[in-house]
Amino acid sequence: MPRENSTGARPEILRTAARLFRERGYDATSMNDISAALKLSKGGLYHHFRSKDEILYHIMNHAMDITEDRVLNPIRDIADPEERLRALIRLHIELVLRARDREITVILHENHPLPAGLRKKVNVRKKGYIHYLEQLIMEVQRARDSHNVTHRAAAFALLGMINWIYQWYRPEGGLKEEDLVRQYTEIFFAGAFR
Amino acid sequence: MPRENSTGARPEILRTAARLFRERGYDATSMNDISAALKLSKGGLYHHFRSKDEILYHIMNHAMDITEDRVLNPIRDIADPEERLRALIRLHIELVLRARDREITVILHENHPLPAGLRKKVNVRKKGYIHYLEQLIMEVQRARDSHNVTHRAAAFALLGMINWIYQWYRPEGGLKEEDLVRQYTEIFFAGAFR
Secondary structure, eight states, rough: OOOOSSSSSSHOOOOOOOOHHHOOOOOTTOOOHEEEEOOHHHHHHHHHHHSSSHHHHHHHHHHHHHHHIIIIIIHHOOOOOHHHHHHHHHHHHHEEEEOOHHHHHHHHSSOOOOHHHHHHHHHHHHHHHHHHHHHHHHHHHHTOOOOOSSSHHHHHHHHHHHHHHHHHHOOTOOOOHHHHHHHHHHHHHHHOOO | OOOOOOSHHHHHHHHHHHHHHHOOOOOTOOOHHHHTTTTOOOHHHHHSSSSHHHHHHHHHHHHHHHHHHIIIHHHOOOOHHHHHHHHHHHHHHHHHHOGHHHHHHHTTOOOOOOOHHHHHHHOOOOOHHHHHHHHHHHHHHHHTOOOSOOHHHHHHHHHHHHHHHHHHHTTTTSSOOHHHHHHHHHHHHHHHHH
């Protein structure tokens, strides 16, 4: 699976398509709409992507690339599991709040009619992230000798807290990003490791 | 705003329409598709709802009715705020896991192109629930003299944990409903009230 660069024609197409899918709905958006919004000829668009399904799949795949680049890769070398988990929480919240990729990352969580084979590929990557998080939580549990909740329930509690942020958080509201990071980190650490 | 009963033709239409919207997408589902799935004449469907927008709005409104009936009303008479919050967490998780209303309640959280006026009405009801939860968390914070996180961040952390469940929870998996309730309650209480 070729990896998307973050600049160039393809990511620009993916970002624009993701925005249209969210504004108008996936079904109501045509390949014509996408090429028009990009001021691209239809042939130019089809040169990059053969179908709307393919675009949707690549948006989701690109969202997972971004997640690896911005959350997982920067923390790999942190030796202490607790510090690694704190960094993951901070970087994942920053990713969710990052306006530039918002349209891309949000689509991961919405119910879209992707063909089963492509859906499965995306789910494999999502599960990889969840598995990494579960393992990391287990390491912290072991280090703290804390076993009041399972790593599975804890991992999904954390993912729910973070991935839900886009539903309610407004940057112009009273809650600053660093306060959100601090409070969510406190809630999760006090809650999951006692 | 008239309230939907939970039985009869209208809730049956709403449940079926909600299922089709999720399976095929909102835009790809026509009024014809809905009447066909219900084995209802087109006139019969239009007798109840004049448009697809109206159906979508009533699905969301019905979801809020169900939330009040199943979560808020049963806890109003619990005097102790901590017990009331524990009951809210349990009942809200049970609502999210309730197969019968799944298609209805999930639609509340997806991005659908509802006309602005109707969208606003739904949001007012959603905000009412959030406000109730924030107030309740404040009461528990006061009773415990615990002020490490704001009631706002705590409320959204809890809503994220619970409303995210539909993304990953499978009843046939290893985690039983009562274990999920216990663990989420532990994580939230230990995390938000220190």
